[in-house]
Amino acid sequence: MRKIWEFFKGTLFLVSKGSRAYYAWMVSLLILMAVGVAAYAYQLQNGLIVTAMRDEVSWGFYISNFTFLVGVAAAAVLLVIPAYVYKWKPIKEIAVLGEMLAVSAMVMCLLFVTVDIGRPDRFWHLIPKFGILNFPQSLLAWDVVVLNTYLILNLVIAVYICYKHYNREEPNPNFFNPMILFSIPAAVSIHTVTAFLYNGLAARPFWNASILAPRFLASAFCSGPAFMIILFQVIRKYTRIDIKNEAVFKVAELIAYSMFINLFLLGAEVFKEFYSDTIHLAPMHYLFFGLKGHSNLVPYIWTAMIFNVTAFFLFLIPQTRENFVTLNIGCVLIFVGVYIEKGMGLVIPGLVPDVLGEIYEYAPTGTELLLALGIWATGFFIYTLLLRVAIPILTGEFYVGDDGVKPVIVDTEFIRKADALAEQSYRD
Amino acid sequence: MPNEGTRDAHAHRMSRRKMMKGAAAVLGALAIPAADAPASVWEAFFQKNFRELSKPELEKVLARLEKEYGKRYGKAVKVKATPPIEGVLYGYGLDLSRCIGCRRCVYGCVQENNQSRDPQIHWIRVLQLSKERGVDLEEAEQYYNPAKVPEKGHFYMPVQCHQCENPPCVKVCPVQATWKERDGITVVDYNWCIGCRYCMAACPYGARHFNWKKPGLPAADLVTETHYLGNRPRPVGVVEKCTFCIQRVRNTPGRYTACVEACPVGARKFGNLLDPEGEIRYLIENKRVFILKEDLNTRPKFYYFYAT
Ligand code: SF4
Ligand code: SF4
Secondary structure, three states: OHHHHHHHHHHHHHHHOOOHHHHHHHHHHHHHHHHHHHHHHHHHHHOHHHOOOOOOOOOOHHHHHHHHHHHHHHHHHHOHHHHHHOOOOOHHHHHHHHHHHHHHHHHHHHHHHHHHOOOHHHHHHHOOOOOOOOOOOOHHHHHHHHHHHHHHHHHHHHHHHHHHHHOOOOOOHHHHHHHHHHHHHHHHHHHHHHHHHHHOOOOOOOOOOOOHHHHHHHHHHHHHHHHHHHHHHHHHHHOOOOOOHHHHHHHHHHHHHHHHHHHHHHHHHHHHHHHHOOHHHHHHHHHHOOEOOEOOOHHHHHHHHHHHHHHHHHHHOHHHHOOHHHHHHHHHHHHHHHHHHHOHHHHHHHHOOOOOOOOOOOOOOHHHHHHHHHHHHHHHHHHHHHHHHHHHHHOOOEEEOOOOOOEEEOOOOOOHHHHHHHHHHHHO | OOOHHHHHHHHHHHHHHHHOOOHHHHHHHHOOOOOOOOHHHHHHHOOOOHHHOOHHHHHHHHHHHHHHHHHHHOOOOEEEOOOOOOOOOEEEEEEOOOOOOOOHHHHHHHHHOOOOEOOEOOOOEEEEEEOOOOOOHHHOEOOOOOOOOOOOOEEEEEEOOOOOOOOHHHHHOOOOOEEEOOOOOEEEOOOOOOOOOHHHHHOOOOOOEEOOOOOOOOHHHOOOEEEOOOOOOOOOOOEEOOOOOHHHHOOOOOOOOHHHHHOOOOOEEEEEOOOOOOHHHHHHHHOEEEOOOHHHOOOOOEEEEEOO
16 A cells, blocks of 8 residues: 555656656646636536537537547557557557557547536436436447546556556566457447447438448547657657657558548548439538538538548658658648548538538637637646656656665656757757 | 525625636536535435436425526416326327418417527427428528518428437437427426437437527516426526427317417317327328428327328
């Protein structure tokens, strides 16, 4: 018990200490979080009318972000598979980074749902025994279950690996391997259930296509790894964790395949709608070309299309895939492209035109944007905290002392290279 | 029960809290009652789902609501919870050959069901369609505004909750805040709904409406004979919908809904589907009847027909 308490104290010490770059980063995030809190307070006081959502478009930017982030969370863990298959050297480390990213993305998901509901004070109605969870009828109930399971699962895995490593012990494979393996179907399930959430609604033809769940998975396999590629580079640059180039390139290759499947499935859907040209074409027409002079989403989706296709070729061609400049450009393009396609490009056309043919053009209000910014900042904040503890553990700079109780902390700087570089340029 | 003094003190605290922005405001506005909140606030917070209330619990809830509304609107408000009448399954008929698109039903409904006036909430939407294209919803116009209706070359199709036999809205609700009653009316427990709006995405008839803002209902306009599942004043952040005027049709068997009464041309019909002698049965059996979006298998109890 004492040992765990000392470990906990050690983590607190770690997160409160760092280089100037670390403080600057954390303080800026805290400021953005405060902005988000203020926006939420404003929304709570005035009702959801401060958003641009209305009866016709009853879900908007919040649920769009939620949908995208479920994909990021799922993909982060799915990276564990290639990690095993391709036998990356620091496998534990990669797995931990993925699980932690999933935890942060999951927290963001839950926050986005919370700010979207009309009566957050009644959240307890969703807790079995206290409230009534309409399980297994409602897909939203399923989502509540799988998302929370997934969050806890990843948290347990990440903390377990870190704690073991801190104690300079090997994780117990009987406990650890099944959990890691289980996290893979769990990752698939959160994304599938979220896709089914839309998919099961016969009233909304745009979502009611059986291809939706596979498309979700394919696009998640692009956005999540794209984020991880950039992250790996940042981490290996500023810390002592070593991630091999080949590993990064393998992930990039994987993105190329996923993007191909994603574009192919999209093409299949576009063909079916446009060629058969039924009344169900309206939402897709609205998305790609506008409908009756309403065309809010058109610039978005074409930006996403161009980004995705460009990135696809960047990842496909070995020369551009193995050049860090083009690789990083590709990652950014994909992240933004999928963010638009799986967010606004999926949620809004499902609701426009509405079930009685009305077109209400939705565009998020300032409140929605600021609130979302605050939640993203919260996600980054949590992820940084997790890394702040995990990285020194993985590099052996935070471990239990020889007495087996007191922690030893070698690293009090974190992101030290950044400061060193800044100082250098200052001196020059 | 808080006496005048403590209530005033509480009101004062509330207003002070209102001034505080930021994190404090979040907790305040989250409406999780403060530790010193009056008992009734806690009672409301912990109120069970309508269907799980025992008889004495239900009576307490109704009394609490009556008191609350009385205070808010300065009028005596009756909140009943009359159960379904045995042997009754409500059905609705709408004569498309008669409807002239005047929208009196819309406002009759707003009035009877205490809908928000600011912002306006309408449970009935009237679509203007062109005779040439027929029932083509993509071409429907809801915001038509000519000097005189009906307009040449057009016909009108009012849409409201179809009280589906197989309601997708009920299926998707994560907390069972909405369900189908034995007399076929789909209802919402406004005190249980969490406002996730999944039911709105699922309803194929656009019949559900959300309180994006605290309903603006002037006390002068309040109809005081209410039903727990029907026209009682709604809180912010929950979903509401047409209930076939549950407060009327259950209390006084045989009574019409407000929209039927409001229709100047008699295009609207309402009654018990299980009564073989009833008007609604006659219409279904003898007129050209269709239901909207039959391919979705929602099996509405709302029938469109052509009498002529
Ligand atoms: S019309 Fe819509 S709200 Fe009414 S029962 Fe059917 S699905 Fe539910
Ligand atoms: S908005 Fe209310 S009634 Fe509709 S699905 Fe959500 S909790 Fe149920």
